[in-house]
Amino acid sequence: MAVPSIALPGQLLGSADKYFPGPGTHIHESQIYASIAGPVITSPTPKSTQTKPSPLLSIQRPSTSTDPGILGTGSGGGGTILPEVNSVVLALITRLGPRFATCEILVINNIVCRESFQGQIRREDIRATEKDKIKMEESFRVGDLVRGTVISLGDQSNYYVSTSENEFGVVMARSEEGRLMYPVSWKEFRDPVTGRAEARKAAKPF
């Protein structure tokens, strides 16, 4: 049976013996059905343990437009996307505690969220080495923009974010005077005018 080019929820796409179910599909009685509306995409399975890999069936979600729309950002333009484990996020530090920093996840995998998600960066997740010597105030300040990865869906209200890799950490920080600073090392940002250095866990620039 040919796979339909466009599918609506509940539409039969193919047998589960011949295809793998991808995002936007579900299996019912060993048949693959669509679960969202959109064009059907058949792609080769990236890594398969089987001798004969079956193609992956998935349904494309409409891409979110970069145009924020007439009502401004956060109204309609954003995608309905949830943080998942291993997704790379951009987050704004909102509060510092002795054991963890609270942040607001704004971007997930380069897609701007419709609504922000509350996240938490625990002190031991800030960097991978010398975890016992990490000091919160030498890593983040309120208002810093941080790139990190989600390590757990966390408890009832927070997603757990980690910055313990080189490319994760503060990407944008303002000095005490409020000027945008530039990173000079993995643990230091510098003010372009006064030249004063401030301690941060800096992300490795690309």
Add this chain to the structure above:
Amino acid sequence: MATNTDRRRNNPPSGGTHAPVFARTLREPEYLQTLRPTRTRGPNELRRIFLQTSIIPSASGSAYLEIPSSSANSSSTLIPPTSSLKITASIQGPKPLPRSAPFSPSLLLTTTVKFAPFATRHRRGYIRDNTERDLGVHLETALRAVIIGERWPKSGVEVVVTILEGDEDGWWGDAHASGSGWGLLNVLAGCITVASAAITDAGIDCVDMVCGGVAAIIRNPDSRDEEDLVRVLDPCPAEHKQVVAACAVGYLASRDEVTEIWMKGDVGPDPDALIEGATHASVGSLAVVKEVLLEALQAKFQGQIESSQGAQKRKAQDVEMTG
């Protein structure tokens, strides 16, 4: 009444939106009976349905459903002979749960059904009354079985349905008609259909598209026999003098499953026939929903392809300029 407890707004006199009753309808009962609408379509024929999705830009998904009045407006009276059904649904979310909510591994569904104050002949309050809460619970059961909640952990979705014009319980000329509740079944079926279209528009994972349908058993108007009953699909309560029983279902056509049943009245020995009729009606409205959604999808993805092509063209031009 709910309006009496609402102290936040300037409330109009309760019971306000009655259409004028003209003296002639009171003086001449025969004239009144000539205004009575009758069913002109076949017993298995549905009213026409208008549906559109993505009407509210700030919602993640939305839909509008209208079932226009089937009878032609008569020129001799200002009162519309039958009511029409107009419902909007908007989906808010999936969004993170509020801080106080406990952890939930799956999507939390909240449904709110509200009649607009002007939706029925009898004016509704601004605060939800028992009927509306009841409709909300019915709608929630119909939708809950369809949504694949495990795909959206720690998040909630709100389905907000506003009824702009509700089907009436009976013809306005029949004094006993209002309050019988026959119109609510049509409203529920419409709510299920429109909410399902909005959920699909929002891109929330569903097992199938659920659609609402109504069937009724009525006294045959052409027959003298009191016991002569007919089954009709999509009854417009104003067009039938006596509805004996009615049933609204939420039906998954491709799985042949029923997620919601609401039955009223004296069904008699064979309720299955009535339920089956309601599922037939829901298949009819499903055809409309499918058609509309396919059309919307094509438009949506057409635009996406064009915009990406446009971006590539612009990039190519940039390269030329720098080179």
